[in-house]
Amino acid sequence: MPVLVTSGDKSIWLTADGEIAEESLAETQRKASDASPLLVHRLATARRLDLAPFTAFDILELFAFTFPARQCLPTPRGIARALDLPVSDDLEEQALSLFSAVNLMLEHLTKLRGKDRATAAEIAMTMGRAGWNWGPSVLAALGMPSETTPLGGLDIWKKLEEWPDFAPDPPPDDEPVSENEARERLKELLHEQAETRPQQAEFSAAASGAFIPRDQEGAPNIVLAEAGTGTGKTLGYIAPASLWAEKNGAAVWISTYTKNLQRQIDDELDKLYPDKGQKNVRAVVRKGRENYLCLLNYEEALQGGVARAGEQIILGIVARWILATRDGDMGGDFPNWLMELIGAGRIMRFADRRGECIYSACPHYRKCFIERSTRKARKADIVIANHALVMINAATRPDDPHLPKRYVFDEAHHLFDAADSAFSAHLTGQEGSELRRWISGSDTARKGRMRGLEKRISDILGEDEEGHDALQQAIQASRRLPHEGWLSRLGDGTPNGPMEDFLLHVRSQVMARSGQPDSPYTIECGATEFVPGLDEAAHGLENALGDLSKPLTTVSKSLLNRLDEEADELDTATRFRIEAAVQGLARRVNTMINPWQSMLKHLNEPTPENFVDWFAIDRTGGRDMDLGYYRSWIDPTIPFAETLLKQSHGAVITSATLKDNTGEEDDDGWQSADFRTGTSHLVLPPRRTHLASPFNFKDRTRVIVVTDVRRDHMRDVASAYRELFLAAGGGGLGLFTAIWRLRAVHEAIRTPLANAGIELFAQHQDALDTSTLVDIFREEESSVLLGTDAVRDGVDVPGRSLRLIVFDRVPWPRPDIKHKARKKAFGGSRYDDRLTRLKLKQAYGRLLRRETDYGVFVMLDSMMPTRLTNAFPPDVEVLRLGLKDAIALTRNFIAEKENESRKNKVDMTL
Incomplete structure (x- = not known):
């Protein structure tokens, strides 16, 4: 097979005959889909080539099969480093290293022995029959399995x-x-x-x-x-x-x-x-239970997916990981890039994300990762x-x-x-829909065990007729909550049930009173002076929630009575099941239904002291995702x-x-x-x-506020980013206050940076999650990473890889209804200043992670007030310069510090 490696504006092909050719991305785009090349991360490569995902031999899949639960960076250098192969910046050497990596992994598989070899071979056979393109090579290394189970080793x-x-x-x-x-x-x-x-x-x-x-x-x-x-x-x-x-x-x-x-x-x-x-x-x-693989969900996916080839490949890779994982944490040693390659939704379906665990009634209870983690935490x-x-x-x-x-x-x-x-409390369509599903089960014809409370707890109610009757009442009452397709029905003006009716009126009020109803982002309005019909809809929903709360409380009491009355008869597993069921019922009644009822009951009264209420339509990229009635503490540290x-x-x-x-x-x-x-x-x-801090910020850093770049003219902003990154030779982190600004700059600087040999990575643009992007940025000393808040807070990049931070504008708080209430309560503009200084302080702190680090912090906002510069150490001078001088200072300061570093290394060697 040919090998394909891309970087910047070019790609390297290593043909099956051993010939190496360099091509532009445009040339590669024309033939990649037909070549089925060996590469690293087919989705990221396809996005770089502006292609739909195409068939390829992705070395990451082979790595995940060979070394499950082991991390590596999804780059040629990352693969080489993980396998102790020579790491090179040269693209031709990287292409050759992928062949070496494949041979090394297949050789590793040949060395497996006993049960490990037999299990791996059986899984590989199942995946190969399903069309996994690595199947023949892996089976050649492992040998054909001597026997297979009805589920092909995936059980x-x-x-x-x-x-x-x-x-x-x-x-x-x-x-x-x-x-x-x-x-x-x-x-x-x-x-x-x-x-x-x-x-x-x-x-x-x-x-x-x-x-x-x-x-x-x-x-x-x-x-x-x-x-x-x-x-x-x-x-x-x-x-x-x-x-x-x-x-x-x-x-x-x-x-x-x-x-x-x-x-x-x-x-x-x-x-x-x-x-x-x-x-x-x-x-x-320890993490929330929604992070851990549920063996019962995995078994059900296997039972329902054995006939679908694509599912068997996914299940096979997951099966290999299950045997190797430390604790079953799908956000831990399950590689992030594998989640991206397979699809986050197709992986996270194996987790208990809906609170529908059946505890000791589960056939895998004694092997459950969540239970194992909980018990380990106690010891x-x-x-x-x-x-x-x-x-x-x-x-x-x-x-x-x-x-x-x-x-x-x-x-x-x-x-x-x-x-x-x-x-906080969110009375929203998504929350209501999830509550309905938790109580009464799925409304669709899809198979699975997730059929609600009746399937999960009716057996532990025993002979308690009142408890069984209350359970049926709760199931019937839950069917007045939103169900599948509720967003579409609200858009059509055809609500089904009291909660959808209330949400329709909420939507009407937000659309009528929001200043920008057509905004692609979340819009909101105050929860006051209601549109006609909203009061009546709220009253109807309050009654419906009361009809749900009462029987759920009765079910909980029935379970508690059984714990008391049969204390000498119940085995430990049943007691645990009952206690877990009571806890789940109490959580939903006390933290969801009761607060919702209270919000609706007092809708026409002033918002309680210490709280702020509002209506909102939650949007992402112009698409409505959720809507409802929201309540937050003005000071949430009070309940904390x-x-x-x-x-x-x-x-x-x-x-x-x-x-x-x-x-x-x-x-x-x-x-x-x-x-x-x-x-x-x-x-x-x-x-x-x-x-x-023991670090010498005055000597090791510079802070610049650029005075002649118009922050709202994205062409000027993009030009400033481009020239600053070029001056630093990469090693730059670009921070943005809005995703649309990031995307505009990314599009403008992608080609010139590629022409200069600087790799550009971006949150919301690359087919990689944020933590993987940060890991790659940390390893690639001459790359550039663009991101928003998650990058600013999550970056820990010591060394030369981070030597420049550029912020597009002052990160003032978003002036939404919740923030306005807090601003009024906590000191007005001084509150805004406090939050903004802390963000700047946090961002600036990314520059120095070790004593030998150095870097430049640049703010592209001439309107940055002097009072905010207290975010920086008192002995660090904040320079206000034009862009030309800022570029020169950045280039010269970084060159000076790099010369010092080289000199120090020479001195240490001598």
Whole structure:
């Protein structure tokens, strides 16, 4: 087969005869579809060539089969690096390396022995018969299977081990961790050659204050710590946290906002647990259950998909991963690029995304990844979770004895937004449709076990006639909620049921009162002064929800009665099923139906104090996705503090960007930190500590505000991006306040950057997810990455790969109804300034991740107020320059620092 490698504006073909030819992308476009080449990531290649997906031998599929649950970058260099092959920048060498990579992987398969070989061969046979183009080569390496099962080896659950059960643990002790103990543990974690960081030891000692016994109920020991970039805060808090867990026999939960940081913390724990077996027991990564593969969903897809060839190929790749995965987390060791190649929807259908688990009634319960992870977390020392999971658990399971009492909240500058999501109420069509499906099952003819509560819990109601009658009443009542096709019916003005009727009136009001009803983005209006008929529709929906809430509550009581009355007869598995069912019912009644009823009942009254209400049509790219009635806390840290912080015994709340430097003499910045983290609502004030970054920002960075680029003239903005990236020779991160601005710049600079040999990657443009794009950007020193907020918050790129950040304009908050309410409550324009400074501070902090890093931060907005420049370190001068001078300064500063780096390397060699 020929090999195809593309980069910039050209491609390299390596023919089956060994000839190498260089072509333009236009020439490649004409023949790629007919060539069936060997390449890396066929979808990304097709998008680069502006083609529909075409048949190809994608080496990533072979890698996923050969090394399941193993990560690699989806590039030729990434494949070479993962297989310990020579890594080259030369495209011809990259093309040759793909042949070497294929041979190496096939050779690896020939070395499989015993059951591993037999299982792989049986799966490969099934995939090959279904048309997998790698099938013949893989079977040639493995040999034909000696026998096959009726399901072609895809019934992989039979080969999994059951999780072990344990006796309940005794209550944890509460021995403190002293500052000296924290410092000593930190020394143990650091190897002898580790960089000396006095701030890290100070941070670790300060963090130990969260691991001493509290003195009164509702008054946890909180440590609020701002630790500048380079402090080493991860190991700094792991030290006292791990020591407390070992002393007291209970887990400390480390909560983050991004999956990227979860992964980084997990990597850092290798220093605490160098033995993989020990780490597997002592440390657990926890996410919401919708992230884990459900074996029953997989089995059902297999039963329904055995006759469809394409499905068997997908199921085969997933089967290989199931046998190799650490914990079944489809957002963990399941390669992101594999999700893209197969299709996220076709993969995530294997997860329990609708809350329809049947627990111990499931034939795979004893092998369930979710149950295994839950039980491991109860026996672990360190649990790495995320803000959303931690908050939802605290809000919906306040009496759960397994809830942690000690936390570390990293990326704490995101706590406000995470609490906003966790404690808000959305009475929307999508939420109603999901609730209907959860109760009564699917309305379509598609097969599957997801047929509602009756199929899931009727057996555990036992002989309770009242419970069974209430269940049927709930099912009938749920059918008044939206069902499939509801958005189309609302568009046609033909609602079906009281909730769709209410939503139709909401839609009419938003369309009538929004300033831009034809906007391709989300539109909204106030929930007041209603259009005719909306009051009556709200009253009808309130009654319908009452008809649903009452029987669901009765079902829950019936289950609780059975737990009580048959306590001496119920086996453990049945008890767990009943408890899980009660928890699921309570969650939907208490966090969905009851709040919706309250919102509708008091619709004509003033919005309750501390809340903001609005109507909205949620749009993406001009397409309506959802609509409804929304309610949020004006200050969502109030419920966060009540339900979680006050129930805990101690917490470390930390970030590199907690304080806000307003420049005013009477403001030390901690007021902002207290406000954004909820510590202002506690009885006792937190222990506050600030540790400055050890980096020399004045010497290693430059900050420029360009004064002569018109921010609303996209041609000028694109030209500025182009010339700045060229001046830096790549290594640039372009940040944008809107997706449409990113797309405009991407289109304008793609060709000139390609002509200069600079690879351009872009969020929302490339057929790669954000984390994969960041990983590629980190490895490719002369590439450029364009992105929005997710990139700004998730980038951790040390070294030369990031030496320039360009921001298109000041990232002011979006002036929607929710923000207006908060702005009014929290200080007007000062609130806007605070949020914007924190965004700038976070973006600027991406430049230096190590002491030897350097870079330039450029703002293409001449209207940036001086008061916002307090976001940058006080000793860093903010230069206001024209574009010509900004380009020259960028080129010269980066060249100067690169010369210094080369000189230092030579000196070290000598």
